Amino acid sequence: MIKNYIKIAWRNLLKSKYYSVVNIAGLTLGLAIGMLILLWVQDEVSFNKFHSKANTIYRVNSFLGTGQSRRIWNTTQGSIAPYALKEVPGIRAAVRITSNSGNIYNYKDKQLKEDNAAYTDPSFFKMFDFKLLAGDRNDPFPNDQSVIITQSTARKYFGDEDPMGKVLQENHKDNYTVSGVIADFPDNSSINYNMLFSMNICAKWYTGKDFWKSLDTDWGNFGYTTYLDIQPGTNLKQVGEKLLLIQMKNAPHIKVNVKENAYQLQNISNIHLYAADGSSTGMQTVRIFLMVGIITLLIACINYVNLSTARSMLRAKEVSIRKIVGAQKQQLFIQFIVESVVFFCLSLVFAFLLMAILLPYYNLISGKHLHLDLMDLRLWKVVGITFVGTLIVSSIYPSLLLSSFEPLKALKGKLSLGIVNASFRKVLVVTQFTFSVLLIIITLVIGRQLKYIREKDPGYDRSQVFSFRVGQMRSHLDAVMAELRSQPGIIAVSTSDNRLVNNGHTTGGVDWDGKDVNTMFVIHHFGMDEKFIPMMKMKMLAGHNFTGTKADSTHFILNETAVAMTGIKNPIGKRFKYQETEGTIIGVVKDFNAASFKERIEPAVIYYEPAGNSLYVKTTGKNAATAIAVAGRQWDKYNPGFPFEYTFMDEEYDNLYRTDQRSGLLFNIFSVIAIVISCLGLFGLATYTAQLMTKEIGIRKVLGASVSGIISLVSRDFLKLVLFAIVLASPIAWWAVNKWLQSFVYKVDVNVWVFVLAGIIAIGIALITISFQTIKAAVANPVKSLRNE
Incomplete structure (x- = not known):
């Protein structure tokens, strides 16, 4: 039975080539872009969650200063970690990391500069789940002249040689022996270095004669990122308060206001998307992209539903004959569901091909290293959610509609789907263009804001x-x-x-x-x-x-x-x-x-x-x-x-604005594609409308109607829907862009002309989309139209 349904679906697909191409093109674009966005979102929200202790590892953020001079750092002094271990209950482990960049390293004839190195504590390899391929996790730095390097760094210096025990010379004077090799840090890790050195090296910088006598008693240098592994159930606010009391006791000359100053703990799973002060700039970008992905998929679904319901009149007799010869409503429903599945499977195949083509450019723009690995369960999770969700949204209503015809009325040509079906299609068109106008407005505002911050006078001349x-x-x-x-x-x-x-x-x-x-x-x-x-x-x-x-x-x-x-x-x-x-x-x-x-x-x-x-x-x-x-x-x-x-x-x-520029460019590209998908649906709907009105247009032309009058007749209803969509989208867009602009201290004003321009663009897009079919119908020979009817 299913085999027969698939065969019928395939025949219908080949029979209506124009309809099939428009539908498959829209679904392919929607699925490909939707899945690319969802892969990006999945990668963003997965940062640092691969650690087995992710729920108990916290970064210490410093809130110091008073009044308007209050500063928030995602770093602390190097002295916080040892004191936290000794004096704060619930702290199981502590790790400090500080940058070591800009040094030159030599091995034989190789000489390379390293801008991505760091000093850290030995506990680094116990707190985090980074894979140590060679070396001792319990004693990673046998002495202060040890270095641990990643696989990529090892290949860069030593090729296929075993890096263990090899010596790298720093700045032509200090020698460091490779005591371990660590697997390359995952792309979704906030901690990512090529070389790791012992924190004892930093401790040796202190001579005991300076103001701060040692690393563990230096309360002035906030140059260390500190992570604490905290026992579950520990009161995090109290931990921060105790750290501040420790500072006040050991550095009384640093004046603090207990009400304003604090050390606050931030879970490692949140540090990628949430700033040290708790602002959700990164998460806000993820939400915007997720919204664009869902909108893109919804627009593709609306196209399918609109075209399927619009063509229902053309398939009424087919359905009626099947009912007369004994087909049950349930069987017809399953047939049309299978037809939708066939459309979606074809679209999914094309979507995978399109993703494979686009992914290198997508990674280049986004700065990520996403892969289309068909064996990756995470990919199929995204595919499954996208495919099932989109299929449910877009196939249930058309299948119910097509399986509910009254056969006798359909065969006599008296079938009318009524106001409900026409109104439903109008609602879908309005929804589709509401999304499109929303994206146009947001795109205009994002473009203006990024241009503004790029070109705003910073108070000095940085040119040349x-x-x-x-x-x-x-x-x-x-x-x-x-x-x-x-x-x-x-x-x-x-x-x-x-x-x-x-x-x-x-x-x-x-x-x-x-x-x-x-x-x-x-x-x-x-x-x-x-x-x-x-x-x-x-x-x-x-x-x-x-x-x-x-x-x-x-x-x-x-x-x-x-x-x-x-x-x-x-x-x-x-x-x-x-x-x-x-x-x-x-x-x-x-x-x-x-x-x-x-x-x-x-x-x-x-x-x-x-x-x-x-x-x-x-x-x-x-x-x-x-x-x-x-x-x-x-x-x-x-x-x-x-x-x-x-x-x-x-x-x-x-x-400073690289991330914003990338996000803005990606948003622009996705918005344009979503609007193109909307245009595909509108184009298909305009074609169908022109086909249904062939006889009416022929009669009007015989009676003296002008070409412009015919174009106005066919276009009028569509433009009304677009205008209504502009009215609906404007307040939603105003709220969305103002929400996004909150992350900028210096920002553009959201003026009325932005909404007017977006409306003009939307109307222009709609007119261009439907003009081809309306002009074609208006200039057709009425005699031929009437003869065909």
Whole structure:
């Protein structure tokens, strides 16, 4: 019986080629894009959940500072972990991780720079489920000169040789022996490094003569990511409170406000999609993409339902004859369900082929490494949910409708499906275009916002400026800078101690007259020479810039926000202390943004540093290559054996928004495809409508109707539905885009013209879609139309 149903379905598919192509094309696009989106969503929500202890591992986040200067870090001091283990009940294990990047490693003739390395504790390999392929999990670092590398890193340096016991030289001086090989970190892991070194190396940096005597007692450096394995049932809030009390006891000179300051714990399963402050920016993006995926599938389903119900009149006689010869309603229902399954199976095959073609480009745009592995159960889970859900939504109603005809009326040509069926199709068309208009509006707003944050003035001129680390040329900076300035393609050269873009350096070690002794004020700090501010065209609002004299060693420049938040009135000449340096404020600079425009501009202090860690070079643009070559020669002269690396500030700035740009591009692509699927359905429906109206159009033309009148007649009802969809979609879109914009501190206004433009685009798309069939019907020879009827 089923075999017979499949055979009939196949014949109907071949008989109605146009209908079949439109339906299969829509379903194929819908299934392919829907599954790609769902695979992306599945990957995003799976981050860090592969650890067996995922439910009990927490990252410690630091909420320190008071008032408007309150800062939230996803890192802590290196001293938190040992104290937590000793003094906080319920802590079973602790792991610290801190970055070790930018070093050069040699093995024989191989010399490579490594920007993705870290120092960690031995407990790293017990807390997390990363697979150690070689080495001892209980003693991963036999000594402080040990290193554990990933499989990929091992192949990069040693090829097919056994890496165990091999020696890598760091920066041409320190030797590290490979004591273990770890499997490459999964793509869905927030922890991902190529090399791991012992935390004892960091401990040796402390001489005992500095302010902070050791790593385990340093409460000032928030450069460590700390993970705690906590006994189930432990009160997490109390753990955070105890950690703060430990800091207050061991570092009483760091003033904290118990009501505002805290250490808060965040489960490792949430850290990818939720920020340290609990904001759900990442999760919000996942929800938006999930919505687009579901909308795409629903639009494809609506196409199928619309075309199936629209063609029901053409199949009425077929169904009636089957009923007369004894077919039961249940059998007919099953037949049409099988027909839907055949359509979906064909569409699924084409969808897999389309996914295989699109996946490399999809990964390139999304920055992921998704694979179409037909043996992967996770893939079939997505396929199963998509296939079954879509099939149920799109096949039940058409099957019920087609199996419910009254045979005698159908054979006499008196069958009318009535107002209910026509109204149902109108509801579906309105729903479909409501989704389309919603996507158009969201696409327009996302595009405007991303353009706005890309082009908004950050308070400095970053164009044609590149920077590089000085390395060993630091003691020869005057000669290097003089050589660079003598080049015709170089406009200016300056030095800075900290990065201007994405600067994460903050301190609470500041003081001024009138400061509340019980508050902790957190401020960004930048070291610059006297050339930096004019080179970057940063605007001085009061006072003056550094002069390049020795007196500048006790001079400070604040930004507007710092002046406002400290409450210093008439700041020029007022006392200001930065860490151990007492000095005076000599200037106020206009606010500049050192982070992305998702964050509010924060207070900043600029101190004089004539021999910073980085050189900034501004070029004419046309001569940028020459300037880079000159800088490279100077680098090679003082840093032989180390590769010359530089970055343009525009690139650094764009990197702040790379994730948003990728998400925006993907959203645009998915929205366009969803709208194309809508157009396929509307095109098929317009074709069917024109076929049904062939006789009416012929009579009207014989009676003198014009071509424009006929086009208006056929198009009018569709355009009414589109207009209604615009009205429905607008308030929903307004709510959605305002919700998305909440993650940006600086954002565009959602103006009325966005909705008007989206409406015009939707109407234009609908007109273009239906115009081909309406014009074809309007210009057809009426004699031929009437003869065929």
